[in-house]
Amino acid sequence: MSQLLEKLGKLEEEQRILIPGMRWRQYEAVRAILYDVPGVRTAYLDGNVEVLTLSKKHEKIKSNISRLLDTYLDEVGIDFYRTGSFTMGGEDKNASTEPDESYSLDEEKAVPDLVIEVIITSGKLKRREIFRRLGVAEAWYWKDEQLLIYNLRSPSDEPITQSALLPKLDLELFTRCINMLDQKVAFKEFRSIIRGTQFK
Numbered sequence: 370m371s372q373l374l375e376k377l378g379k380l381e382e383e384q385r386i387l388i389p390g391m392r393w394r395q396y397e398a399v400r401a402i403l404y405d406v407p408g409v410r411t412a413y414l415d416g417n418v419e420v421l422t423l424s425k426k427h428e429k430i431k432s433n434i435s436r437l438l439d440t441y442l443d444e445v446g447i448d449f450y451r452t453g454s455f456t457m458g459g460e461d462k463n464a465s466t467e468p469d470e471s472y473s474l475d476e477e478k479a480v481p482d483l484v485i486e487v488i489i490t491s492g493k494l495k496r497r498e499i500f501r502r503l504g505v506a507e508a509w510y511w512k513d514e515q516l517l518i519y520n521l522r523s524p525s526d527e528p529i530t531q532s533a534l535l536p537k538l539d540l541e542l543f544t545r546c547i548n549m550l551d552q553k554v555a556f557k558e559f560r561s562i563i564r565g566t567q568f569k
Contacts, residue, residue, distance in 0.1 A: 383424035385492035391418045393460045400456075400465075410454065412466035412494055419494040430487045430511055431469045433547050437559055438472070438485075441538060444563045450477040457503050464499045471505075474534060480504040482534055488512040497521065507534050516544045539566075 391399070396413045399420075403409050408423040435451065442449045450473040457480070458465030471481035484505050486496060491512075500508050501521040509532075510517040517528040518540070532538055542562060549555035 383427050383489045384422050385490055385494075386420040387493050388418040388420070390416055392416070393463070396465070410467045412496060412499060413458070414464050414466075414494055414496075414499050416463075417494055419492050419496075421492070424489060427469075427487050427489050430547065431485065433552055433555070434485055434487070434509075434511060434516075435470050436552075436556060437543060437546055440556065440560055441535070441543070441563060442472075442474075444560065445537070447474060447535075448476070449474050452477075452481055458499065462502050464502050466496055466499045468500070482506045483509065485509045486511070497526065507532060511547065514544075514548050516540060516547065 388399075391413075393413070396411075396418055399418060400411050403411060403420065410421045410423065412419045412421070439449075439451065452471045452473060454467045454469055455471070456465060456467050457471075468481075468484035469487050470485040472483040472485075474482045480503060482505070484500055484507075486508065488510055497508055497519055505521050508519045508521055510519070510528075518530075518532050519526070520529050520533055523529075531540065539562075542559065546555040546559040549558075
């Protein structure tokens with residue numbers, strides 16, 4: 370564990386460290402030690418642990434996506450509860466993770482309808498399997514300036530072209546606004562277009 374903490378302390382960019390062959394109680398001990406380490410998240414699936422260090426770029430993109438999605442849900446009148454990156458799962462599922470962001474639509478739920486993950490560096494742990502096992506309906510992944518949406522209630526692991534939860538959301542517009550350099554302009558443009566579409 371001391372070697373892991375030393376390695377984490379030297380990382381300047383976002384990294385994913387995979388630790389295989391760990392029992393659940395060992396994982397709980399690792400998670401407890403890393404709980405107060407800023408910018409570090411963990412995940413567990415069937416004995417494999419992933420430790421993720423977050424970069425400023427990662428957090429900026431996550432915030433952009435969340436702000437745009439909040440704007441959309443507000444403008445179209447969908448009640449929602451943003452539940453952040455709380456720890457999901459447990460020993461009974463042999464799986465646990467902390468999404469970058471999560472949403473329950475219409476009413477607050479124990480398991481969110483939607484999770485968002487920002488991928489700067491790829492890992493080997495199958496986080497979608499964790500979310501699927503925990504009962505999440507949909508996962509949104511931002512990677513290489515693209516938004517990939519997965520229906521976790523489907524046996525297919527291929528991305529879908531439109532959100533089943535938010536079928537009227539213009540994903541091309543949404544993605545373009547995420548990637549705009551000037552986010553102040555992006556939010557204004559997105560809200561303006563959404564309002565124009567909504568009230569036609």
